[in-house]
Amino acid sequence: MTPADLSRTVLHAVRRAVDEDALRVPVPARVRVERTRPGGSGDYACAVALQLAGPAALPALEVAAILRERVAAEPGVGRVEITGPGFLSFTLDAPAAGDRAVLDAVREQGLAYGHGDALREEILQFHHAREVRAAVTAHAVRRLVTAQGARVRVSCEEASDPDWARLGVTVDAHGTPPVPLTGIRPVPAGVTAGELLERFGPDAARWGLLRPAGHDRAALGPELLVQGEANPLFRVRYAHARARALTRGAALLGFTAGHAAPHDGAARPLLDLIADHPGVLLAGARHRAPDRVARQLEAVAHAFFDFHDSCPPLPAGDEKPSAAHRARLALAEAAGTVLAGGLSLLGIRAPEHL
Structure with a gap:
């Protein structure tokens, strides 16, 4: 799970309780669960x-x-405890089962892993200034919210570059609708899309504009073109390319990924990041x-290399x-899929060879 x-x-347990008249409340649109903090009880809390x-x-x-009564019997939930003033703490069934479900979801959904319909009721219109960082950010945000089911229209105050x-x-x-996309720090005056394309190409330029938080300065230095670990974009794309190379290498050796999750201790951080990916996208x-x-992709790449090396x-x-190799390959392929899907949402290519 x-x-x-x-x-x-x-959320389904809340709806059941309301339908059965055990609770008389408006059913919330969503329910948030979080990983239990150190020293807490169970795997997740709500x-x-x-x-x-x-x-x-x-x-x-x-x-x-x-709610505990209605959640405890659900498949995948091992134990539900009530802690503190009324927190629900969940211990899931054997981690291997949950990990396998995550890997199966990535395999089945592919690049759409983490997409959903949480924003399906929203009709959005974003408006931005005639400035390259604002334009690229609006485009990336459009992709993110569309992947969660929203309908989006984007306008610019003047004719596009x-x-x-x-x-x-x-x-x-073009024009001035009432909902501007705010909080985006522009690039230095005089820096145009054409100049960024000439210096960095589209992928590195988009990463440099999108990776910092909107209120921070865009990272548009020569480090964007470094072909090494010091460049986060290169590391993310290289991790994806390496994952794809593992699939090709396995085929040459006559085996494919298995359906079990790896039991190696070094797999845990990568498995957790992949499980958390839908929440990060939302x-x-x-x-x-x-x-x-972007930060999620960096973390996945870092955990992938740690796992790969160990x-x-x-x-x-x-x-x-x-069987261990097949299980490890399944995790590596899932990591590659997550990296490719995340880069795609940012409008950045994920080459299979670097």
């Missing part, structure tokens, strides 16, 4: 009972007990923050492919 699955399970206690005119502990198209930017209209969409997605997915020398 992934965090998104658990969130839906808790404060929904505290949020519903007031509208239900019941103590939070009583609301928690009502023709070079924006080479950066992948599209604008639907947060990036809600907060209009493509930088969150637990090689391909056998060495005369070693025969084993």
Whole structure:
């Protein structure tokens, strides 16, 4: 069970409680679950009972007990505890089962892993200045919110710069509607899309504009072109290319990825990041923050290389492919898919060879 699955399970329990007249509250649009903090109980925690206690005119502990009864028997949930003033703490079934579900979801959904319909009720219109960073950010935000089900229209206050198209930017209209996309620090005066394209090319230019938070200065220095670990974009793309190379290497050795999750300890950080990916994409969409997605991709790439170096997915020398290798390959392929999907949402290519 992934965090998104658990969130839906808790929300379903709220709906059941309301339908059964055990709770008389408006059903929330979503329920947030978070990883338990160090020293806490269980794998995940949720404060929904505290949020519903007031509208239900019941103590939070009583609301928690009502929801606990309806969540505890759900597949994938091992134990549900009530802690503190009314928090629900969840211990999932054996981690291997949850990890396998995450890898299966990535395999089935491909580049759309993490996309959803949480914003399906929203019809949005973004307006931005005639400035390259604002244009690229609006385009990336459009992709993020569309991936969560929203319908979006983007306008610019003046006619678009023709070079924006080479950066992948599209604008639907010109004028001044009432909902500007604010908080984006422009690039230095005189820096144009054409200049950025000439210096960096479209992919590095977009990364340099999107990776810092909107209120921070865009990173547009020569480090964007460094072919090494010091360049986060190169590291993310190289991790993707390496994951794809592992698939090709495995095919030459006559084996494919398995359906089990790896048991190696070094796999845990990467598995957790992949499980958290849908939540990061949704947060990036809600907060209009493509930088969150970029930072997530950096973390996935870092964890991928740590895992790859500690637990090689391909056998060495005369070693025969084993179930462990197939499981490791499944995780490596999932990481590559997450990296490619995230880069795509940022409008950046993910080459299979670097």
